[in-house]
Amino acid sequence: MLNQLTIRNYVLVDQLDISFASGLTGITGESGAGKSILLGALGLLMGDRAKAESVRPGTEKADVSAEFALRPGSALHQQLCADELIEASDESCLVRRVISAEGRSRAFINSIPVTLGYLKDAAEHLVDIQDQNQHQRLTDRTVQRNMLDEFAEAKPLATEVASLWQAWQYSVHEIERLQQLIATQDDRKTLLRYQLEEFAALNVAEGELAALETEHKRLAQAQNIQAQLAQVQSSLENLDGLRHATKVIESIDDSHSALEAGVETLNSALALVDDAARDLRHYEDQVVVDPQALADAEARLELMYDLARKHKIQPERLYEHAQTLQDEFDALASDRSMLEQLSADEEAQREAYRAKAKTLSARRRKKAGAFTKAIDLNMHALGIKEGELSVVFHEQEGEFGLEQIEFHVRTNKRFDAGPLNKIASGGEQTRINLAIQIVAAQRSELPCLILDEADVGVGGTTADTVGRILRELAERTQVICVTHAPQVAARSHNHMCVIKNGAHTDITALSEDERIEELARMLAGADVTSKTRDYAKTLLSEASTAH
Numbered sequence: 001m002l003n004q005l006t007i008r009n010y011v012l013v014d015q016l017d018i019s020f021a022s023g024l025t026g027i028t029g030e031s032g033a034g035k036s037i038l039l040g041a042l043g044l045l046m047g048d049r050a051k052a053e054s055v056r057p058g059t060e061k062a063d064v065s066a067e068f069a070l071r072p073g074s075a076l077h078q079q080l081c082a083d084e085l086i087e088a089s090d091e092s093c094l095v096r097r098v099i100s101a102e103g104r105s106r107a108f109i110n111s112i113p114v115t116l117g118y119l120k121d122a123a124e125h126l127v128d129i130q131d132q133n134q135h136q137r138l139t140d141r142t143v144q145r146n147m148l149d150e151f152a153e154a155k156p157l158a159t160e161v162a163s164l165w166q167a168w169q170y171s172v173h174e175i176e177r178l179q180q181l182i183a184t185q186d187d188r189k190t191l192l193r194y195q196l197e198e199f200a201a202l203n204v205a206e207g208e209l210a211a212l213e214t215e216h217k218r219l220a221q222a223q224n225i226q227a228q229l230a231q232v233q234s235s236l237e238n239l240d241g242l243r244h245a246t247k248v249i250e251s252i253d254d255s256h257s258a259l260e261a262g263v264e265t266l267n268s269a270l271a272l273v274d275d276a277a278r279d280l281r282h283y284e285d286q287v288v289v290d291p292q293a294l295a296d297a298e299a300r301l302e303l304m305y306d307l308a309r310k311h312k313i314q315p316e317r318l319y320e321h322a323q324t325l326q327d328e329f330d331a332l333a334s335d336r337s338m339l340e341q342l343s344a345d346e347e348a349q350r351e352a353y354r355a356k357a358k359t360l361s362a363r364r365r366k367k368a369g370a371f372t373k374a375i376d377l378n379m380h381a382l383g384i385k386e387g388e389l390s391v392v393f394h395e396q397e398g399e400f401g402l403e404q405i406e407f408h409v410r411t412n413k414r415f416d417a418g419p420l421n422k423i424a425s426g427g428e429q430t431r432i433n434l435a436i437q438i439v440a441a442q443r444s445e446l447p448c449l450i451l452d453e454a455d456v457g458v459g460g461t462t463a464d465t466v467g468r469i470l471r472e473l474a475e476r477t478q479v480i481c482v483t484h485a486p487q488v489a490a491r492s493h494n495h496m497c498v499i500k501n502g503a504h505t506d507i508t509a510l511s512e513d514e515r516i517e518e519l520a521r522m523l524a525g526a527d528v529t530s531k532t533r534d535y536a537k538t539l540l541s542e543a544s545t546a547h
Contacts, residue, residue: 001069001478002127002448003092007041008063009056012505018496019509024474026489027482027507028518029498035482037505038498039452042066042129044097047120050105065096068126068448076125085109095123127448138407138433139421145405147440148391152367157360158400164356165399168349171342178339185332192329195311199322202303206319212301219294222287229284236277239270246270357402364405365393371439378435378469383462384428386413389436407436431466438469441476449473451481460487467491467543486522490539516540 007016018038029035041064044050055062069092070077080086086093096108097119107119114122138144149158218225246266252259308315368391379387387409394404410417411428420432430451437449451470467488470479474493483489495510497518510518519536520528 002066002480003069004067005038005041006063006065007037009059010041010054010062010064011037011056012500013037013041014056014504016505016507018507020478020480021494022474022478023493024471024491025478025480025494025496026492027480027496027498028484028489028522030500030521035452035498038507039129039450039482042127042450044099044105045095045119046123046127046129047107047116050097050099050103052099052101052103054099055101060101062099063096064099065094067092067094074125076122080109080122085112085114095119095126125447127450129450129452138436139419141404141406144407145400147436148364148368148371148405150440150443151371152363153443154360154363154367157356157363161353161357161360161401162399164349164353168346168353171346171349175339175342175346178342182336182339189329189332192325192332195325196322196329198307198310199318199325202307202318204304204307204318204322209301209304209316209318212297212304216294216297216301218287219290219297222289222294225287226284226289229280229287233277233280233284236273236280239273242266243270354402357397361393361402364391364401364403374439375435378438379432381465381469382431382435383465384411384431384435387411387428387432387435388413388417389432390417434466434469434473438473441473448478448480451479453482453484463487464491471543484522486519486536486539489522490519490536491543 001022002020005016005018005020007013007018009015027035027038040048040054044054044064045066070080070086070090072091077086077090080090080093081088094108094110096111097105098108099105105116107114107116109119109122146155149155246263249259249263249266304318305315308318311321313321372389372391375389376387379389390408392406392408394406395402396404398404407420408417409420409423409432411423411432415423417423420429430453434451463485464487466485468491470481470488471491471493473479481488481492489495495515495518496507497510497514499506499508516533516536517528519539520532523535524532
């Protein structure tokens with residue numbers, strides 16, 4: 001319910017504070033007085049696009065805020081609590097929109113900044129504005145489906161169907177994900193298996209590359225090495241003069257330390273030369289001129305280099321890379337047991353969903369006739385004598401059941417029915433929406449309903465019927481109606497008037513006498529007489545005694 005509306009520097013309004021009560025509130029005023037300002041301000045709170053021209057000329061910003069009562073435990077109350085915008089004990093919230101002179105805007109709930117999208121979602125649970133050009137709720141298929149489900153007392157069943165659908169779809173998505181994972185793993189294992197077969201065929205041993213490169217180098221220069229060794233060995237063997245000299249020195253009969261040291265050094269040198277000659281002969285035994293061994297070494301090295309290039313690694317990492325590939329292959333598990341379990345669960349969930357959805361569908365179709373019949377009666381009472389509403393079921397399996405629901409209407413039996421927003425005129429749409437709201441209100445918690453000229457195009461008895469129906473609707477939900485019909489205004493619990501004073505607009509609650517004067521003006525225009533005042537009194541009296 002809308003408790004309070006505060007407007008600052010919006011269009012023609014300098015400062016305006018309006019308190020609203022429950023029941024039916026009629027808002028009247030002369031044409032051009034500014035009744036649309038109220039709807040425009042509330043539209044901003046519902047997330048309408050901000051415009052720079054909304055700001056009163058000469059001011060920096062427009063500020064619109066409203067206090068709404070909240071129903072504890074409602075979906076909106078729970079959401080605001082979860083988002084820490086209200087406390088669990090709060091029974092109201094303040095919604096605010098600020099628009100700068102440049103057209104930028106900010107939105108707040110209880111002084112906490114929120115996105116415009118969040119504000120719009122929240123406002124849909126707080127107020128519903130119905131005018132001749134903008135039908136925000138009742139042309140929405142989601143709203144239409146919810147209304148039928150509430151009338152059919154199928155909301156708990158619909159919630160259960162939605163839960164079953166979500167569980168089923170989760171399993172479907174998990175199966176797809178696991179299948180993709182297994183397929184990816186299988187593809188990877190196939191590639192790894194092929195690569196490992198290449199490595200197995202080559203059978204590279206750890207450290208083999210370095211040893212093979214050394215052997216290849218030796219084989220490639222074997223002839224040259226042998227020639228060099230022969231030359232060196234010849235030089236090492238031609239040491240007879242040195243050996244004879246050593247013997248001559250040893251024969252000197254003197255114990256001088258220098259002589260002894262020289263002898264020892266010569267003997268050590270000869271021993272080292274003998275050792276070197278022996279080592280070189282051993283090395284020479286290893287140097288073999290073998291063209292076939294050289295060709296084999298070259299061929300194997302080429303295979304190893306090719307494999308390294310193929311895998312884009314350094315040749316010395318071949319053995320390590322083969323081990324890495326083997327480890328990855330061993331770690332990949334294409335276990336299909338989980339997939340089999342998920343598939344079994346998915347089948348059971350699908351059957352459970354479809355069984356419950358069939359029950360929901362049957363409930364909807366069974367109650368659709370009574371729902372449309374009740375709406376037809378209200379349309380007829382509101383002056384659409386040939387009006388008929390039908391519920392069209394479009395087969396579409398999904399979260400909300402086995403069908404999408406759409407309201408179709410026709411206002412003339414010579415024409416086919418069609419979607420509400422495409423068939424009826426602006427005035428008819430407002431009255432058809434009103435007829436739907438009346439029936440829906442019997443079993444649902446509607447938000448605050450604001451109607452802009454729901455009585456357009458009607459007068460006399462039909463206008464009185466509109467007033468009576470609106471008053472009945474106001475027993476269940478707050479109704480604020482901008483009206484030009486005195487019959488509707490007379491039946492209002494509360495009556496406000498929009499007054500334009502120069503460049504300023506004001507909205508005030510009317511006293512009993514002021515109300516009579518306003519009704520008289522609505523009846524007679526500028527020529528108010530005692531007779532029109534008497535008729536205005538009669539309207540008020542009949543409205544009060546009728547209830």
